[in-house]
Amino acid sequence: MSSNTSIEWCDHTFNPWTGCTKVSPGCDHCYAEGWAKRSGQVQWGPQAARRRTSSANWNLPRRWNAQAEAFRAQHGRRQRVFCASLADVFDNAVEREWRDDLATLILNTPGLDWLLLTKRIGNAGAMLGEMFLNGPPDNLWLGATICNPDEADRDITKLLRVPARVRFLSMEPLLAHIDLRLKCPNWSDDIVMDPETGAYECCRACDYTGIGNDIDWVIVGGESGPGARPMHPDWARSLRNQCEAAGVPFLFKQWGDWRAPQPGEEFDTSLGMAQRVPAFIVAHDGSVHCFHNDQASAGSTPMLRVGKKSAGRELDGRTHDEFPS
Structure with a gap:
């Protein structure tokens, strides 16, 4: 029952196929593309x-x-399988027969929770409809990668249109401040966020407070690897506060290659890349x-590039490892 992955939010990764094409700013420094080039097992790109x-x-x-039963008895929960860490299930370049085979596998493994994370959430509704004629099974979790406000505005509503027992956001690499507010029908644009809690005070008519009614889980992380872009700490704090106010489980996966200086740590931003x-x-x-x-x-x-391992995954002195039930 040992894990085959170091990813903090799953127990296993399973790749039914490999290969993909960049479709998002979050893909700029794709680790899977780097793996493909090093391994030589698959080419990358649209052709x-x-x-x-x-x-x-x-x-x-x-x-x-x-x-499954032994795992649940030992850990008190079900195993989580991240499907397609080196690909995208809803990639147009993938044969439908392969997705049908994946659907059969998911249906035949009801003891596993399958986490399908995509950068192509606009394809998910139609393709899941082809894969599961009676609708997605209860052991399928559907997630969308969201890196910046444009993707949030464009893709969160698409995610919410697709039936799934658990819907989640993977906000890694987080490249900007993102407001996860999803407007209710009676929303007023003059409502402001409480800077201390990240919560919005909605109209009294519906008591809508934000993402809690629609999104079941939020994962946040900074970028690691060659060319990694720094994540401003306030971006992560804001999402943590928004989730806390809305009652949404929040998982802080990593700082990535960059972190804020520790108390008393010496640094010189004027030297940039020149210093150690x-x-x-x-x-x-x-x-x-x-x-x-x-x-x-x-x-x-100020942010220092110390590498993923040294940067760690504590946010304001603690880890955040919350999961949906």
């Missing part, structure tokens, strides 16, 4: 064929499912500077 994985790999979920530990000023809009200026004054913070 490249997707590669189905082996029969032995396809048998792994059945093995995990056979251990690179240091920069990150403005609230995400722009990066070597020194304070008009653009990088209000709300800016």
Whole structure:
């Protein structure tokens, strides 16, 4: 029953096929593309064929499912399987027959919770309808990757249109401040957010307070790897506060390669990449500077590039490992 992944929010990863195409700013430094280039197992991009994985790999979920009762007795919960960490289930370049085979596998492993995370949430409704004629099963969780406000405005409503027992957001890499407010029919634009809690005071007619009625889980993380972009701490804090106010489970996955300086830690942003530990000023809009200026004054913070392991995953002195029930 050992895990085959180091990803904090799942027990296993399963790739029915590999290969993908960049469709989002979050894809700019895709770790899966890097893996593909290093391994030589699959080409990447719009003209490249997707590669189905082996029969032995396809048998792994059945093995995990056979251990479902023992796992639940030991851990008090079900196993979570992240499906397609090196691909996208709802990729147009994937053959429908492969998705049908995946649907059969999901139906035949009811002891597992299948987490389908996509950057193509607009395809999910139609493709899931083809995969599951009676609707998605209860062991399917559907997630959308959201990196910036444009994606939030465009894709969260698409996610909410698709039936799923659990809907979640993976906000990694988080590239900007994001307001997860989903407007109710009686919303008033003059309502403001409480800066202390991240909560909105909605109209008294409906008591709607934000995402809690629609989104079941939020995962947040900074970027790691070559070219990693720093995440402003206030972006993560705001999402934590919004989730807390709305009663939504919040998981802080990682800072990524960058973190704020620790008390008493020496750094010099004017040297930028020249010093042993690179240091920069990150403005609230995400722009990066070597020194304070008009653009990088209000709300800016120094960030040091120390690597994913050293940066850790504590937010304001604690880990956040909340999951939907």
